[in-house]
Amino acid sequence: MRSGGRQQPNWKLDDERRQRLTTSSDQIFPMAADNYRPGNYMHERSHTGAHQDYDIGLCGYILLVLSYVIILLTFPFSLTVCLKVVQEYERAVMFRLGRILGGAKGPGLFIIVPCVDAYTKVDLRTVTFDVPPQEILTKDSVTVAVDAVVYFRVFDPVISITNVEDAPKSTQLLAATSLRNVLGTKSLQEILSDRESIAQTMQAALDEGTECWGVRVERVEVKDVRLPVQLQRAMAAEAEAAREARAKVIAAEGEQKASRALKDAADVIMQSPTALQLRYLQTLTTIASEKNSTIVFPIPVMKMMIELDIPSYLETQL
Known part of the structure; x- marks a missing residue:
């Protein structure tokens, strides 16, 4: 679409995603909802035209013209500063005088204007981190220490830079809080036996919380559940008693x-x-095959031997 002969920027997010991100941002940043929302920002950008035409002020135009003059005067040496490369697994978010310049750049080669342009690279690969052991009080009043591992990746580089200061660190802190909240509603038996369902619940909670940061949580795994020593002894004694009863x-x-x-x-x-x-x-x-020195004959056998005159037979043989 064109507005006043100017091409509108091509944003990757559709209207439904923008509305959802705007709502989530209002919940996270209630004090700055009017001034710092992805929806307002995108709406504002859609009315300012292409990235070269927004109002940067007189000083901004002067700096931009001076930068182009310096580039021309130092050509071709200025190419070493102006040309940047983004890898296949990265995207570059560019800022011109503090404003986002179009969408994410890359992969490949792109050009920046020194003094007025800055850029930040965002890694799109899946990243993992360990959630430190959390002391959790279960629903049945048992204190356990649980740790987990989280797999996540950035799916929108622009909002991962503009909506949160440090997306990986924020995701890690949110994961620790979500782990405590989810396991606090479970009993000890559920934590020990239903790890898969706990991981799925935690993943859904994290994915919902990090969507407005441009982060998607792909997987959560509960690594270890540490019980108090006294509880371990009690459970071992209970298991031993159950085994003895079954035996x-x-x-x-x-x-x-x-x-x-x-x-x-x-x-x-x-x-x-x-x-x-x-x-x-x-x-x-x-009995005889065991080489015993004494053999006790039952009474009926002795009676049978007497009737058969076996003792006399033995005497004749000796």
């Missing part, structure tokens, strides 16, 4: 099954006296 239950169930099997075997053996005698002999064989 006793398993042993009792095994004895019950063994008793039933033994009862069934006894019922079968009692129906056949010969089977009982064979069982006695099998037991004696097992």
Whole structure:
């Protein structure tokens, strides 16, 4: 679109994004909502025309003309100062006499005018930082120390420079506060077992808070949950008692099954006296294989040996 024969600047944010950013900025900067809002700023820029045509004042025009004269007089040496390079993963936000000059520049080569232009490079790559351990009182009144790691990146270089002084540091401080707020509503059991849902809740809260800074939180991970030493001992004792109880239950169930099997075997053996005698002999064989010096014969076996005249047979053999 053109207004008065002048081309309007091509801003990346659509009307819906601008409205959302304006609302978020009002919540964060209520004291300066009228003078420092992305929506007002963009609206003001859209009525001033191209970046060369906004009113910079008489002194500004004088400085701009002098800068061009110096560039021409020192050409081609001035190219070393005027030409700048932005990497593929970076964007440059330019200021001319304190005002933003168009949108973000890059990647590639761009030109600045010395003395009147300044620029700031913004890294668009994903950045990580560790949230320091936070002392948190859970919903069930247990004090724990929790730390996390946050992955974020800048999605709009312009508002990341104009809306906040230090976007990475502000994101880090907001992450520490969000971690305390989210975990303060959880019990200890939920913190230990539902880390994934906690990370998703924290990511949503951070992403909503940092959107007006041009920052998008991509991922949050809860790293470690440190419990007090006394609580660790109590939980270890509770776990040990639970394991012992389960072991006793398993042993009792095994004895019950063994008793039933033994009862069934006894019922079968009692129906056949010969089977009982064979069982006695099998037991004696097992005892003899262990090289015991004393062997105790059951009474029915002794009776059977007398009936078979086994002692006389042994004497004849000796």
